[in-house]
Amino acid sequence: MRNIRCADCGKKYDYDVDDFCPRCGSFNPPPGSGVTRLEEEMLSRFQRPGSGGQTVRRAAPRPASGGGPVKKKENFRRPVALVLALLAILTVGLPVVELVVGQVLDTISYLTDSFSRQEEYVWTTDETVLPEGWYESYDAIALSNGQVVTLAGAREPWLPDSYWQAHPDSRCVAVGLWVLGTPEGETASMELMTEDGTRYPPVELPAEVLEACALESISLADGQPDEELWGYSFYLLPEEKAGEALTAVLLDGMEIYVSLEMEWKE
Numbered sequence: 001m002r003n004i005r006c007a008d009c010g011k012k013y014d015y016d017v018d019d020f021c022p023r024c025g026s027f028n029p030p031p032g033s034g035v036t037r038l039e040e041e042m043l044s045r046f047q048r049p050g051s052g053g054q055t056v057r058r059a060a061p062r063p064a065s066g067g068g069p070v071k072k073k074e075n076f077r078r079p080v081a082l083v084l085a086l087l088a089i090l091t092v093g094l095p096v097v098e099l100v101v102g103q104v105l106d107t108i109s110y111l112t113d114s115f116s117r118q119e120e121y122v123w124t125t126d127e128t129v130l131p132e133g134w135y136e137s138y139d140a141i142a143l144s145n146g147q148v149v150t151l152a153g154a155r156e157p158w159l160p161d162s163y164w165q166a167h168p169d170s171r172c173v174a175v176g177l178w179v180l181g182t183p184e185g186e187t188a189s190m191e192l193m194t195e196d197g198t199r200y201p202p203v204e205l206p207a208e209v210l211e212a213c214a215l216e217s218i219s220l221a222d223g224q225p226d227e228e229l230w231g232y233s234f235y236l237l238p239e240e241k242a243g244e245a246l247t248a249v250l251l252d253g254m255e256i257y258v259s260l261e262m263e264w265k266e
Helices: 037-045 077-090 094-116 161-166 207-213
Strands: 003-005 012-014 134-136 140-142 148-155 170-180 189-193 228-238 247-252 254-259
Touching: 148 247, 170 189, 189 228
Parallel strands: 134 254
Antiparallel strands: 003 012, 140 148, 148 170, 170 228, 189 247, 247 254
16 A cells, blocks of 8 residues: 555545546656656646646545455556557658557547546555545535535644633644535534544634634635635644544534544644
8 A cells, every 4th residue: 555645636545546646637656656757747748637726526435334355447557658659650650640640549538538537436444444424634525405515634723822811721623624605405514523432513713813813714604606615614622632533524414524634733
């Protein structure tokens, strides 16, 4: 297993499972993968436009049971080698130009279709199979009320001393949040869960604190129909919870769990 992070969109994935980033299609070969610089350059020319930006899609849920082999994408190195061979033929003589051009166009069409094809993935871990409804940071999640939500990890923000005087022995966690669309029907809510299963509701920081820290507060109820909004949802945890792995729980009829990338301060 070789876990790498996509240089374009920040998605973490297993290179042994996916040659290309499952979020944006970018090619991120790790050191020692055997991919030559020429192959990497040829592949980059076929990257789909806009692969470096935020892509809104429904993330495939992990299976409720089983495990089995992890489904891999098709190997794209073979068609690239074919393209290089065909280009070499072009330099040999003109009589085969018409045939070569047709084959090159077919190969380009194959690569383009492969990049744009939506595939189902089976996610597993070495220890256990996660239940249905689990996602990771930076996955775009389509809620039942029509909204699309993406959680961009979490961090401890700097807050003024005046705030901590009123909240001693506490730690603040800011969960990055993208929200697209207005809720149709009930608005979903979000809680923060620690390793022992304890859940904490969001808190509202005073306006003067947000202004002093240059922070933007946002909730799922703030979504707009044609604009993706960015901000933070804030939570206060006891001091003894510092360092624990955190999970966001989206309450959308059923519970949706998102494993957060958390940056704790020393």
